[in-house]
Amino acid sequence: MNTSENISSSETETAPVVPCWSCHGPLTAGLAFCPTCKAVQQPASVDHFIRLGLEVNFDVDLSALDKVYFELQRALHPDRFATRTTKEKMYSQAQATAINDAYETIKNPLKRADYLIHIKGVNVMPDGCNLVNDPTILMEAMEVREKLASAETISMVDAIANDARAEIKDVIAGISLAFKGDDIEGACQLTTRLKYLTKLLGEVRQRRTQVS
């Protein structure tokens, strides 16, 4: 992975050497295991992409993501440290927690978009992109909600869901393009729309249980 090397190499040059808590020998800050004594270390404070060894990109190959996630958890999950010292248990829990956090964020397109906008320097956390003053979304949301409330059959509800799903696909493609063109504002706009559509799907699900 050439691109990821480029991204992290600047970090690597400056990554300080710190002592391992267990054998007290030198170790590059951020490593999960001491290269000398193999003791698990405290998790590094790095972004979610670096933590999973992925390039900072909105487009993610989900099966590759799963692969690296499972590989990391296989090595760092607390189940691997059940008979170890208290400190090793503690660090493994912190590592596994950080990996889960990174995975949950990157796996989900909406969370991934919000997070990416955030690390691109636009402070949108903790709530993420939320340009609710967009009057077109507000109007549309009202109309769709009315339509949903008056949907009396499963197939009517499903039709609304299918429309939303199709649009989610388009919006995700749009977000990807926006990031490629470094159009953070555009990405944020579309992410707000994705948020609205995701919420709509939740409401559709609820309505579906009422109708059936």
Place this chain on the structure above:
Amino acid sequence: MVTLLQIHEPGETPEPHATKSELAVGIDLGTTNSVVAISSEGKPEVIRDNDGSALVPSIVAYAPDGSAIVGTLAKGLLLSRPEAVVSSIKRLMGRGVADIKSLAGQLPYEIESTNSEGMVRLKVSGQSLTPVEISADILRALKERANERLGETVSKAVITVPAYFDDAQRVATKDAARLAGIDVLRLVAEPTAAALAYGLDAGAEGLYAVFDLGGGTFDVSLLRMEKGVFQVLATGGDAALGGDDFDHAIAEYFLGQRTGELHEKSFSADEAKVALMTARLAKECLTTDESGEWVIEARGETSRHSLGRDELDLLIKPLVDKTIKICSNVLDDGGVGIDEIKGVVLVGGSTRVPLVRKRVGEFFGREPLANIDPDEVVAIGAALQAEALTQGSDTLLLDVIPLSLGLETMGGLVEKVVHRNTTIPVAKAQEFTTFQDGQTAMSIHVVQGEREMAEQNRSLARFNLSGIPPMTAGAARIRVTFQVDADGLLTVSATEDSTGINAQVEVKPSYGLSDEEMATMLRASMEHAQDDMELRLLTEARVEAERAMKAVESALKADCSLLDDGERDAIGRQIDVVMAAVRGNDRDLINAEVENLDSVTRPFAEKRMDKGIRSALKGVEVKKLDT
């Protein structure tokens, strides 16, 4: 270039040091029956009694002096000495008095009504006992069974809990184990344990649903299984729905018939108990038979009751409907369509009921798997996990938190902090501020559940944050972090961000035991509490010593050239001293010698750090020259 997160080469995975001869078992602590199993070299085996039975009825009989009888013998006393026998205690684990009111009339035991807060207490044989103590007696019996069979003392176990157990119920289970002198390696969700047993047995791959209907709890979990990974995608259930409820439905029907037949206005508690036992018998018979007739004898009066399969199905239909509805919700939560499910696994004795099997098969559109005994599969999975945790393994279990964790906010509303079905371990932080000038404390109410109002959810704890530096209103930034560990247990910590001061967190568990209560119980109920505690500390000291020696040995291997012969000898001698101490039983000596090892190797560590920093600098310089 060095990637920041470099994990070790395959094959180099640090294997946990299996402490020799320390056996770890798997325990399924069930509502109706419990099972203990052990696995070695990947071959699990359920531990049976002399009659070949694996099931230990989760029933405890108490003598007036407090001594307990567990299992089949206790079950035999259920009718003759009802005031001395407790069954289905799992239903009360982690429950408060208020919860129990909704179960009133269904419970076959007397609840102490004196305390309205905290943990429920039962009156049994003139004693006042908590569900934790009663469960501890069951666990002791299981431990005893394992000890006898294996000829060694078992002190470690994986214990299973219903996936849908909340924090309070999990804590209660872990407390019970502690009282029984069992070190809990991990609490594992029952359906996940079952999946482990199936997955490793049959090499299952793809999406699977585990339908687990026990005596008192119902769980359904949706898992992705592949190449040794068991990833729970969603879980749902009802911690108070099980085969017991089938029995109650049948018993009610019988009692209705009986009061009509005998022209009674009401029925006594004894009659209810007999009716319940008869109902259970009827349910079991109708698993294979199409119909049958039963007799209830109580208060010197006999009544006759016939029941057919169709009538039984009608009686339990609303309960089975409930389980199917939950299955549908879980698929929805996991974002998975029914056609994507590759298999359905049946777990729990209540899945033997024909209507349950039929409806599950219909819903998922396929014949459910039940080739491993549904009563034993959970304990088998737990035993496999116990072996994996102590001997090392490539299997990975990724479980989720079943119910959202939240905080009570203004107006009694809940703000969710950790959402259900999030993979554990997980940590989430929430920021608060003060709303009064100079405010130095605030109280926080943590709840678990999906409802909108705090009072509709399970109250887990009330925290008092104190020691907040006095500031103007709204200036303090208090970060409260919720950490859920791999057992699904919550801990809370808090910091004031603008000053970095740690606010003290005072935990008052809503339905749990306080530390003092726990300490008192440990002292009172365990003759060997002291020995047990000492043994645990000794083990911890040994584990720490092993780690310290291993660390020094690896350092010597890597950087031996930094030392002269004299220094090397000194370190070698101290390692020998630590090793000798580890072989002994003096915990203080072990700790002291580990500390001595640390001081003997300190100059060595400094030299290694110097070398490391120098070579890192050199690396940077070379790079700079290159560019």
